[in-house]
Amino acid sequence: MMQQHLLTLLYLIASVTFIIGLKMLSHPASARKGNQVAALGMTLAIFGTIFLYEDAGMGIQNKGFIFVALAVGTVVGWMIAKKVKMTAMPEMVSLFNGMGGACAMLIALIEFNHLNHVAQQNPGTTFSESVPGGFYLAIVAGLIIGSVSFAGSIIAYLKLSGKQKDISFKGQHILNIAFLVLVVAGAVWCYNAGVQQAAMYFYGTLVISLLYGVFFVLPIGGADMPVVISLLNSFTGVAAATGGFMYDNKVMLTGGILVGAAGTLLTMLMCKAMNRSLLNVVIGSFGGNTTNGSAASGGAQHYKEISLSDTAMVMNYANKVMIVPGYGLAVAQAQHTCHELENLLIAKGVEVKYAIHPVAGRMPGHMNVLLAEADVPYDKLLEMEQANDEFKTCDVVLILGANDVVNPAAKTDPASPIYGMPILEVELAKTVIVNKRSMKPGYAGIENELFFQPKTSMLFGDAKKVLQELCNEVKQS
Amino acid sequence: MNELLSWITAHQQIIYIVVLMIFVGIEVIGRVPSVLHTPLMSGANAIHGVVIIGAIIVMGKAEHDNYAALILGFLAVVLGTLNVVGGFVVTDRMLEMFKKKGR
The missing domain is CATH 1.10.287 (Helix Hairpins)
Structure with a gap:
């Protein structure tokens, strides 16, 4: 005792x-x-x-x-x-999250087999007669949530590590809703079925839950993955809590619900920073019908390019340079090179700072982690509000692979799908240089008016390569 | 209806914990600066690894001749440990880099 x-x-x-x-x-x-x-x-x-x-x-x-x-x-x-490399952090979190989900799923499976074994001893009865309802509910909830979280996290992991592409097709939402209905129906059928059939329904529910997890994450675009991972993270929390119900175990209950609640809030905070509703992310109606709006008028617009040596020159003679890192920097793993450029510029008497949008990169806070890895001092990283105050004193803003977070349409064009999203107001600076791989729109699928403004110049190429060459140019000048 | 009410009475402890923990979870996270969102998600990810306790219990109850339960339970403990250890170590690595800056 x-x-x-x-x-x-x-x-x-x-x-x-x-x-x-x-x-x-x-x-x-x-x-x-x-x-x-x-x-x-x-x-x-x-x-x-x-x-x-x-x-x-x-x-x-x-x-x-x-x-x-x-x-x-x-x-x-x-x-x-x-x-694991620091740039691969998001998919790592997703992978470990999937392990937790799988763990909850397996626990539910084993407990069900136990129950089923006991119930088999009274043939001719229904499953519900030998199983307490609350206990069954905890098991089946653990099974469903755990397996959705497991399958979803693995797909998220594969997608973030570039092993799986987005797949979306017509009728996907209907299929997903059908899966959901079937999952719930399967759980109910299992409970009311005769003891001989119960297992069949239970395993059916398991399979469909796994399928749902896969199809739920497959169509979601790369930049939305953080939201999904955060959501799946809170799912696993709830799945862990179901174990708390099963064994009347308070630590599983507290830990699970704590993460479930916190994860849900974190998910909503991320959505808010991107000015999107969770429903929008999950249903993913974003990608399809956004090519209207400002893009239609953008066809005839011109942008100008700038050469590497000119870029180096402009930055060399600036008093203050603000670097805006984004997804492109993370993908190219260019954080160290970026820090090198920063040091070179500082040695030439240029003031260098970083403007960090809350959702820049692949996860909120991801940019901070990456730049911290490259030894960029903490006080050089400005949050959005601070940065917006300082842009007007900047001579040059260097945008590295960021797009939607600097799109002025979010402020000026009510028809734009990102209208209302807080952005970095880079157009306040004297010169804007945008490094991108191509003129392709960002993940929101919309044109960025900023690129066509007279003070903006485009510098095409992979962020890491461009930065390396910039470093060389700055050294020589 | 009566059944539901008596179920609530019978499980009121657990229900109280759930409700209170929801509020605690929201309170605690509400003050996190966006800089720390990724480490926080990772830390929370490690904490729900507490599901491993369930795996240990299930494994600890398995009869010696029930191979299905033993194998699944073994897998569950391995996966749960991965979640816990991987989660905490990854979070620590992320935060270590923040620390180095003398903040």
Whole structure:
């Protein structure tokens, strides 16, 4: 009995560390410690469970297997996490999230097999007669949410690491809705079915949930992936919480719901920063019908190009240069080269700062992580409001692979799909130089008027290559 | 209706925890600067790895001759550990870089 009380105490401590950990993660100074605090709580909860858990007088069996599994997971997880490049962070988070979802899914599967085994002993009855409703609900919810999260996260991982392209086809929404209806129907049918058929319906529900996860994420565009990952992250939280219901386990419940709630809010914050509704992201009606509007009038417009040496010259003689990094910089992994250019310019007496849009890159805050990796000092990174105050004092704004976050249509054109999205007001600066790979529109699929303005010059090419060459030019001049 | 009400009474502890945790989760995240969104997502990702506790319990209950449960349980523990360890280590790596700047 003593053990039980000790375990309860450990769970309580773990729950508190999760809350404190999340709270500390919200301040730059304490964030790292917060993460460690939560990790410590998790360790306590895991080993507490292994050694102290008791159900109807039975402790944890199969300890040997459990330790082997823990060791395998730790070594593999550690190695993957240590080896991954900083630019690959988003897909890594997605992958680990998928593992959690799969874990919840497997738990539900095993518990169902247990129930099914018991129910089989009364042939001719329905499944519901030998299974308490609340328990079944927790299992089936864990199965559905876990498998959607698992399948979705894996697709998100494959897409972000460039192994899978976006696929969208007509009638996709109808198919997805049909999947959802079938999933719920399958769960209900299983409960009301005879004990012989229950398993069939249950596995059917599993398969369709997995399919739903796949088809739910497949059509979503690359730049929307952070929102989806965040959403799937909160799904897995809820899936973990269903385990809390199953075993009346408070630490799973607190941890799961905490992440579920926080993840949902984070998802909405991200959507808000992009001025999109969650529904819009999920249904993805964005891509198809956006070529009207400002693009139609943009056909005849002209843009001017600037050469590398001219760019280097202009920046060399500027007093203040603002760099606006975006998706293109992340994709080209050009953060180190970018920092090198910054140092060269500073050595020439140019003031260099970075303007960071909240959703620049592949995840909110992603730019900060990348630039921090390249040793760019923290105080050089300006958030959107600060940056907007400073643009008018800048001689040159260098935009590296950002597009929609600097599109003035968000302010001026009510017909534009991104109208109302907060943007970096780069056109306030004296000169704007835009590095892009081509004139192709950004992920929102709309033209950017900025590129055609007289003070804007285009510098085409891969961000990393262009920056390297710029560095050489600046060195020579 | 009666059933539902009695179910709520029977599980009021759990329901209270769910409701309170929703508010705590929202409160705690609401003050996070956008700079920290990625590490935060990653940290939250590691925390829902708590699902591993369920995997351990399920594994700990499996009979020695129930190979299906043993294999699935083993997989579940491995995957849960990946989520926990990978999640915390990745988050730590991200935050380490913030730290280096002397902030």
